[in-house]
Amino acid sequence: MTVVGHRKDQASALAPAWWRRPFPRYVRRRLGSSALILLGVTLVAFLLTTVVPANPETANLGQRALSDPETVRRFREHYGLDRPLPLQYLTYLGNLLRGDFGQSQQTLRPVSQDLLQFAPATLELVLSATLVALLVGVLCGVAAARRRGGWFDRITRLASLTGVSLPIFWIALVASVVFFRGLRLLPGSGRLDPALVKPPQVTGFLTVDSLLAGDWHAFGSAVSHLVLPSAVLAVSVVGMVLRFTRTAVLEALGTDFVKAARAKGLRERDVLWGYAVRFAFGPLVTATTLSFGFLLAATVYVEQQFSWGGIGQYAYRSSTNLDLSAVMGVSIVIALIFVLINLAADLLYALFDPRIRLR
Template sequence: MTTVHDGEPGTVATTASRPRGAHPLLIFLAKRVAVTAGLLLGVTVVTFGLVNVVPGDPVTANLSDQALNDPAAVAAFREKWGLDQPLWAQYLHYLGNLLHGDLGHSQQTGRAVLDDLLHYVPATLELALPSMVLALLIGTGIGMLAAVRNGRLTDQLVRVGALLGLSTPPFWLSLVVLYVFFYQLGLAPSGGRLSTDFSPPPTVTGMYTVDGALAGQWDVAWDAAQHLSLPVLVLTSLTVAMLVRFVRSAMLEVLQQDYIRAAYAKGLPTRVVLRRHLLRAGLVPVVTVSGLAFASLLSGTVLVESIFGWPGVGQYAYRSATALDLPAILGVSLFVALVYTLVNLTVDLLYGLIDPRIRLS
């Protein structure tokens, strides 16, 4: 039997042909920046069009009844905000300013939209980031558990829990959480970012917990964290509910793979198989859906912010929309589009980190 040849073609093929010049990652990022610029331009067109199509007039939304009866006041308002110009002229004017980093002034607050955003965005990030991180950790853990216990009691309980979470309206959950933890148990404050006896720490990031810690004002940081707890709890549980079912099915699919059976066949302890082999492979689809989850989390913040009196982008967006405050609406839209692009970019970079097959050659 030893007459057969032991040689065969094929060696380690690690030599990837790399184009000379810039690093491929740089090229990738440059392309992304170009695409993002186009996307943001599109966002301005759509938002501009939408705001002007909806029935309603910024004049009536912003001026008092008395001022509305005064044609001079109305004309002054129109002129001040450029509403007397044709639509295309308004748009070009806006674009020109945008190129200089000028997002215009909010009709509501009278301040520069950029300043408003810099004020409100950190508050929202302080809510959204910890909620997202917690939701990913908890959602992945529970989803994996449900997959491993497929069909058994744990799986059924997770299924019911996720269904309940998915069908719970965020505002209702917020009210229940407030009733239990604030009203009944007195464990958490009812709303706002800080108790009245504290003043905000010196601004570095705009997130009170971080700034408080940076300034060494631990009592402020702790108070801010307590104010965060309930809204973060609501946002986290809603996002976990969304993630769990997805993680479960992704992990179930990985569990069917030969390499999981091969890992068991090597005599590895179950926890190593799950933590190293299952989790690693299941993370790719989880990362994909976490981009979506972050999007839904951001839209969730709009409701949660208004219930918890949280001065974030969600509240700002709500107020701008009801007042047809075009510069502010455009500013928020651009911010949201930018966040989505960044989330997608992060997702793509994470793919490469997790799966060597997708790694940029």
């Protein structure tokens, strides 16, 4: 043990100076823990698909094919369902390391191709909803903290509680009925008007691609189709952002450095935005991370309601058809995005907040 420890000390001494600093060590630890989390997600996703109270043959083969044992055998052999579970998992894990998520039984294409096709639509929707939630939540949270106990504070707290309590599928249904079928103000389905031609794909975001192509008609249509589903998603998390912001700003307004800033004669607006809101950076990062993860899961309901054509709708169809490869692929991709967002949030905390210890 002494020899091993001595060798570790020698290796550490030979490493560059920046490599031995607290922040690079913290990054290495977080990357290692993130890799273990992803490994656990693959195991859980694989095990959950094995306990589904149905079999893929019934969902994907017709009644005539099910009556033929040879057809069923070939189906199970083709998708590796005839192997022992540990061997199936190890094979699947090895394929994942090569970027192979398997083949979808509903599209008959590699799952990786399906995910690359549908992921931009979901990311465009989730990012738009996150920006809306942050803009509304931060502004209303700061205003509520500034007027603590006033009528605006009471109304925003009631509205945030209502938004968090209402089911997302009910909000989507009501919004579609009111703004599309009733008032005819916004489109109710799809990402683009059927009469328009999609712009050449560069990023997969129709708003960005239409701007790059200089197609203003497509851009206006893409924005109008994006408003309703992104607003529905934002309603479900704006209350959380508002409460995080309000609490953090109220805490900051009672600190000594804010009192000192006021004693220096600074304007209340400068004290509020220059000191109190900056103090709330950490809680805002937490709220953004939680919101993004929740929105990724909630897209299943919203995309199905608005026929958005993203990962959420793909996951819904895959689960109803018992497309196990596609279900596991969606689960792993969403987990990967969520882990990366949390990793970025932790690194931002450690980089900008001197109160956090990295040792």
